[in-house]
Amino acid sequence: MKFISIAVKDFKELIRDRRGLFFILLFPIFFMMIFGFAFGGMGDNNTPHNIAVVNLDQGTINSTGSNVNFGNNLTAELQDQNYPQNNDVKLFNVTTTTDSNAKDLLRTRTVDAELVIPANFSDSVQSLINNTIQSSTGQTSSASTSTNKITSTLTISGDTSYIGFGVAQGTLIGFLSQYQQGVVTAITGAQPVQYINTSVQSVAGTTSFTEFDFLAPGMMVFAILLLATTVAAILTREVESGTLLRLKLSKMRSFDLLFGGLIPWSLVAGAQVVILLVVAIILGLKWQGSVYSILLAIFVGIIAGIASISLAMIIASFAKNDRQAANLGTLIVVPTTFLTGSFFPLPAEYINIFGHSFQIYGILPWTHTLTALRSVLVYGSGWSVVSSDVIISAVLTLILFVIGVFLFSKTRLGAES
Amino acid sequence: MDFMIEAKDLTKRYGDLMAVDGLNIGIKKGEVFGFLGPNGAGKTTSIKMMVGLLRPTSGKVFINGTDVKKIEKGTIGICPQELMLWENLTCKESLNLMADMYEVPKKIRDLRVKKLLSDLFLVEKADTIVSKLSGGMKRRLNLALSVVHEPEVVVLDEPSEGLDPQSRRVLWNYIRALRDEEGKTVILTTHIMDEADQLSDRIAIIDHGKLIRLDTPESLKKEIGEGDVVDLKLSDTSRNQDLINELANEKDVISVVEVKGRINIRALNAVAKLPMMMQTVERLDVQVEDISVRQNTLEDVFIDLTGTGLRE
Ligand SMILES: Nc1ncnc2c1ncn2[C@@H]1O[C@H](COP(=O)(O)OP(=O)(O)O)[C@@H](O)[C@H]1O
Ligand SMILES: [Mg+2]
Numbered sequence: 001m002k003f004i005s006i007a008v009k010d011f012k013e014l015i016r017d018r019r020g021l022f023f024i025l026l027f028p029i030f031f032m033m034i035f036g037f038a039f040g041g042m043g044d045n046n047t048p049h050n051i052a053v054v055n056l057d058q059g060t061i062n063s064t065g066s067n068v069n070f071g072n073n074l075t076a077e078l079q080d081q082n083y084p085q086n087n088d089v090k091l092f093n094v095t096t097t098t099d100s101n102a103k104d105l106l107r108t109r110t111v112d113a114e115l116v117i118p119a120n121f122s123d124s125v126q127s128l129i130n131n132t133i134q135s136s137t138g139q140t141s142s143a144s145t146s147t148n149k150i151t152s153t154l155t156i157s158g159d160t161s162y163i164g165f166g167v168a169q170g171t172l173i174g175f176l177s178q179y180q181q182g183v184v185t186a187i188t189g190a191q192p193v194q195y196i197n198t199s200v201q202s203v204a205g206t207t208s209f210t211e212f213d214f215l216a217p218g219m220m221v222f223a224i225l226l227l228a229t230t231v232a233a234i235l236t237r238e239v240e241s242g243t244l245l246r247l248k249l250s251k252m253r254s255f256d257l258l259f260g261g262l263i264p265w266s267l268v269a270g271a272q273v274v275i276l277l278v279v280a281i282i283l284g285l286k287w288q289g290s291v292y293s294i295l296l297a298i299f300v301g302i303i304a305g306i307a308s309i310s311l312a313m314i315i316a317s318f319a320k321n322d323r324q325a326a327n328l329g330t331l332i333v334v335p336t337t338f339l340t341g342s343f344f345p346l347p348a349e350y351i352n353i354f355g356h357s358f359q360i361y362g363i364l365p366w367t368h369t370l371t372a373l374r375s376v377l378v379y380g381s382g383w384s385v386v387s388s389d390v391i392i393s394a395v396l397t398l399i400l401f402v403i404g405v406f407l408f409s410k411t412r413l414g415a416e417s
Numbered sequence: 418m419d420f421m422i423e424a425k426d427l428t429k430r431y432g433d434l435m436a437v438d439g440l441n442i443g444i445k446k447g448e449v450f451g452f453l454g455p456n457g458a459g460k461t462t463s464i465k466m467m468v469g470l471l472r473p474t475s476g477k478v479f480i481n482g483t484d485v486k487k488i489e490k491g492t493i494g495i496c497p498q499e500l501m502l503w504e505n506l507t508c509k510e511s512l513n514l515m516a517d518m519y520e521v522p523k524k525i526r527d528l529r530v531k532k533l534l535s536d537l538f539l540v541e542k543a544d545t546i547v548s549k550l551s552g553g554m555k556r557r558l559n560l561a562l563s564v565v566h567e568p569e570v571v572v573l574d575e576p577s578e579g580l581d582p583q584s585r586r587v588l589w590n591y592i593r594a595l596r597d598e599e600g601k602t603v604i605l606t607t608h609i610m611d612e613a614d615q616l617s618d619r620i621a622i623i624d625h626g627k628l629i630r631l632d633t634p635e636s637l638k639k640e641i642g643e644g645d646v647v648d649l650k651l652s653d654t655s656r657n658q659d660l661i662n663e664l665a666n667e668k669d670v671i672s673v674v675e676v677k678g679r680i681n682i683r684a685l686n687a688v689a690k691l692p693m694m695m696q697t698v699e700r701l702d703v704q705v706e707d708i709s710v711r712q713n714t715l716e717d718v719f720i721d722l723t724g725t726g727l728r729e
Pocket of ligand 2: 460
C-alpha cells in the first residue's frame with residue numbers, strides 16, 4: 001500500500017508547512033471576518049427590491065354581487081409599500097408580467113424574485129370573508145366546504161444562489177404575512193386564519209437573509225480554491241527538491257503519488273468547510289442545517305477539493321519553483337473565485353450551445369459547489385435539491401482531474417531524455 | 418571477465434558539446450570505482466547514463482549482463498550530487514518512506530533504518546526535521562536515503578562535496594564498509610584527488626568526456642615516476658617560462674610544468690636538488706615568493722596527463 005505511505009507523508013508536509021497552512025486556513029477566516037462585520041447587518045439597505053408579479057387571479061363575485069379581484073389589490077399594495085424606517089423609498093419595484101417573461105427577467109437578473117398569484121386567490125379571500133360571516137350568523141352548514149377553499153398558494157421563485165433573491169424573498173414573505181393579517185383584521189370578527197400559503201421554490205428556509213449569509217459559503221469556496229495554491233507549491237517543491245526523482249527511481253507508480261496526495265488534500269478541503277462554518281456561525285450566519293447538512297456540505301467540499309488539486313497539478317506542470325507555483329496559483333485562484341461568484345454575485349451571462357443556454361461561469365466546478373453549499377447551509381436543502389449541482393461539479397472535476405493527471409505525468413513523471 | 422556494470426561506446430551529445438565521448442568501461446563486482454575529473458568533465462552525465470537515468474545518444478550499458486533499460490527497480494541506489502530531501506519530514510520519516518517505496522517489509526525496514534542512522538551518525542537527529550539539520554548531516558541523510566533498500570550497486574556523485582572534515586571521515590568509513598562488509602559495488606565521482614586516491618580500487622580519469630586513463634591509484638602514481646614535487650611561485654610570474662626552460666635542461670629534473678601560475682618541478686630526492694634549483698633561480702635574477710616540497714599526488718598524475726591542473 002505505497003499510496004498510504006505517500007498520503008501520510010503529504011499530510012505531514014501539509015500540516016508542517018506553516019506558510020501554506022496559514023494561507024489555506026487563516027486567510028479565508030480573515031476574509032470571512034471582514035465580510036461578517038461588513039455585511040452581517042445589511043439585509044435592508046433601503047433600496048427597492050425588483051420583483052415581477054404574475055397575477056393569475058380570476059377574481060370573484062362578492063356578497064353584494066360585484067366583481068372583485070384581490071390579486072389586483074395585493075399587487076397595488078406591493079407597489080405602494082414603503083420602507084418602514086424610510087418613508088420615501090418604496091419597498092418593491094414591481095413589474096407585472098406573464099410567467100414566461102418573468103422567468104426571462106429572473107435569468108437576466110432584471111428582477112430578484114417572481115411572485116405568482118394563483119387563479120383562486122380572490123376565491124380564497126372571499127371564502128374567508130363568507131366563512132367569517134357564516135360563523136358569526138351561526139349558519140355553519142356550508143362552512144366545511146368553504147374552509148377548503150380558503151387556502152391558496154402564492155409562489156415565489158428565483159435563483160437561490162443569488163443574494164438579491166434571498167433578501168427579496170425574505171422581505172416578500174414578511175410583507176405577505178402582514179397583508180394576510182391586514183385582510184383578516186379588516187373583516188370584523190375574523191379569526192387570524194392562515195389563508196395565504198407561500199411556497200418558495202426550491203427554498204426551504206423562510207428567514208430573511210443578510211448578504212453575509214450568501215457570502216459565507218463563498219468564503220468556503222475561496223478557501224477550497226486557495227488549496228490549489230498550496231498543493232501546487234508542494235508538488236512543485238517535490239520536483240524542484242529532486243525528491244520526485246528519488247520517488248521515480250523507486251517502485252512507486254504514478255497512481256501511488258497522485259492518489260496518495262488526493263486523500264489528505266481533499267480531507268483538508270472537507271475540514272475547511274467545517275472550520276469556516278463554525279467561524280461563520282459565530283459571526284452570525286443564519287444556519288438552517290442539521291448534522292446531515294454538515295455531512296452533505298463536507299461531501300460537496302471534498303469534490304471541490306479534488307477540483308482544486310487537479311488545478312494544482314496543472315499549475316505544477318508549468319511552475320519552475322514553489323514560489324512561482326504559489327504566485328501563479330494566486331494569480332489563477334483569485335480571478336477564478338471571482339468568476340464563481342463567491343465574492344459577490346455576478347450578472348448572469350448565458351451562452352447558447354445546441355439550443356440550450358448555459359451560464360458561462362457554470363463550466364467551473366466551484367460555481368456549482370457554491371450553489372450547492374448555499375442551498376445546503378443557508379436554506380437547509382437536502383440531497384434532492386442539490387444533487388444536480390453536485391453531479392455537475394463532480395463531472396467537471398473529473399474532466400479537470402484527467403487534464404491535471406495528463407499534464408503532470410507528461411511534464412513531471414516521464415523519463416529524462 | 419564478467420563485469421557488474423559495463424558501458425559500451427557510451428556517448429552523450431548536447432548540441433555541439435560531446436559531454437561523454439565513446440566511453441568504454443567495465444566495473445567489477447565488489448570494487449570501489451572512482452571517476453576522477455574536473456568540473457564539467459562528464460562524470461555526472463556518465464553515471465546518469467550508466468544507471469539508466471539518462472538516455473545515451475548512442476552506446477549501451479549492461480548491469481550484470483542485462484540491458485540497463487530492463488533491470489529491476491532497486492538494483493541500483495544513486496546518491497545524487499545535489500541534496501534531494503523532504504525538508505518537512507524527519508530523518509527517520511524520510512528513511513521509512515523510501516524503504517516503503519522500495520517495498521521493504523516493515524520488520525526489516527526498522528532494523529535497517531536504525532543501523533543506517535547509527536552508521537552515518539544520525540541517531541541523535543533521527544526525529545529532527547530535515548530543514549533543521551546542518552549541511553553535513555543533510556549530505557549523510559542524502560546518502561542514507563539512497564541505500565535504504567540495500568541495492569547491489571551504490572552510485573555516489575561527488576559525495577564529499579561541501580562536507581566538513583568530520584562528516585567526510587564518517588562518509589569514507591561508510592563507503593569502505595559498504596565494500597568490505599556488505600560486498601557492494603560502489604561507483605563514485607569526485608574532483609578531489611585525495612578522495613579518489615584514498616577510496617578507490619581503480620580510477621578512471623576523464624576529461625572533456627573522454628577516458629584518459631584507467632588503473633589503480635598506485636599504478637597511476639608509479640606511471641609518472643617516483644619522486645617528489647617542488648612547488649614554487651615566482652614574484653614575477655612573467656618570468657615563469659624562462660625558469661621552466663632552464664630547469665628542463667637539468668639532468669636531475671624529471672619534469673617541469675606550470676600549474677595555475679606556479680611551477681611544479683618533479684625530481685628524485687627533491688630536497689637534495691634544492692640548492693641546484695636555487696642557483697638557477699639566482700642566475701636568472703628572479704625572486705621566489707614561496708616554495709614547498711611534497712609527495713607525488715594524483716593531482717600530479719592528472720597534470721602530467723592533461724598538461725593542466727584541475728579546472729574549477
Ligand atoms: N542537460 C544538459 N544540457 C546541456 N549540457 C549539459 C547538460 N548536462 C550537462 N551538460 C554539459 O555536459 C558537460 C558535462 O557535465 P557533467 O556531466 O555534469 O560534468 P561533471 O559531473 O563532470 O562536472 C558540461 O559541459 C555540462 O555543461
Ligand atoms: Mg557532476
